[in-house]
Amino acid sequence: MNIKMRNGKSWGMARFLEYYRDLTLVLLQKEFTVRYKNTALGYVWSVLNPLLYAIIYLFVFKVIFKIQIQNYLLFLVSGVFFWQAFSNSVCASSSAFIGNSSLIKKVQFSRECLVLSGVLNDLTHFILSIPIIVIIMVFYGMAPTLDWLWAVPFLLTVQLLLTFGIALMVATGNLFLRDLERLITFLVMLWFYLTPIIYKEDMVPAALQWTKFVNPVAGIAINWRHLFMGEPLAPLLLGSAGVWSAAIFALGYWIYKKSNWKFAEYV
């Protein structure tokens, strides 16, 4: 099978896949190397950062507000690490295309890799922090279960699709409306409070229970937490998360593909 590339260059499928992999990996490697370059703590930051947030929430909601949730630090850690990966990717994506204007203006390449590499970078950091979460679990007297074998890959895939879809929309949208860059940090914060991460989904009033099915990220957040707290997974929410992620990925990719050819004019 041949893929007719831009510039009328005809590449075999194998060459195309090899190239696509290399492009994604080299960009990922760049992101990975650059992130903590010249910091004394380096990779430790990707654990420390969400941990510090968790401690702030612990102080505000446990010490001050006296929230009634057992093992609240573990509870927070189970959600905050995931959220950091998600929100970092979404916020950083606003500059994925704009920050590479000189490339976009001159060469035609699979530009979605610019976004994908950022998303994969955060996902990798999240995966690398799972052992830390496990250590905290063990500290609370819990251990990973057999469910992890399928649930971890499933949740990671769903998370990747959702994050990539949203990041593509933000990266593309920001080319045409630069305000998005400012707006998105606010929207992500709002989204954080609308998602059961610092509170339990049961605490949401009965009349608003449906929101967890409408919030594309709620199913992922809730199930990560259940997994990390040794609680049974919520299958209905796993389903809704899967459907949402697939739909948002498809929409994001479609928007990107539709407007891709205009990038050089707007960047």
Place this chain on the structure above:
Amino acid sequence: MSDTIAIRFNQVTKYYRRNTSLSFGLKHLMLNLPKHMEHMAQTKRFCALKDVSFEVRRGESIGLIGRNGSGKSTTLGLIANVLRPNEGSVKTFGRISSLLELGAGFHPELSGAENIFLNGILLGMTRRQVKERFREIVEFSELENFLEQPIRTYSSGMIARLGFSVAVHLDPEILLLDEVLTVGDMAFAEKCFKRIKSFREKGVTIMFVSHSPEMVTSFCDRAIWLNGGTVARIGDAKTVCDEYQKTMVG
């Protein structure tokens, strides 16, 4: 017939939207909504290329001259397929490589070696291909002793060397050069020039954009003179450049 043609522009017209209302930002849009609606309705457009037709034969070196804003970059963008024409058609036959601006496709924090891979892959090589050519690239750049340094420590001349060294180790059928030979020191510029000449001997089609008619005359077979988005002259490089220079002086 397409066997002998590398690039074909057929009555190509390209507009840019002038000051797209969205690029003003939301605030401006909200405050001036009625005006914007009206504005968008009549869509003020700026015509960058108007009814441009030409053909470039395979293996030909063709110069593109003209003043700022005459449509040279738009032409290159259309050939590189990063822009689409509003009317007419652009056809290219063969693998295209563009030389990038200074430092584009590099990351300042990565080492010279890492940047060779990054840049090479961004320009269309697989990792394997970069690896195969790595030693040649390094030798060409004469930067052996700086490969492990992050390129933020490089001078702009060194970055230009590295960028050029990667680019000339691509394997293009059509090469787009945009005013690039002016960077780096004389000796290196000479080396690059030689390398490009060897591309030419290998039958690579070269489109060379320049402000300098001298460069175009010495290097190209034919030239296209763009003026205000239309082809003012096309033909033998020397003839076209001479005429272009006359209007510049007069």
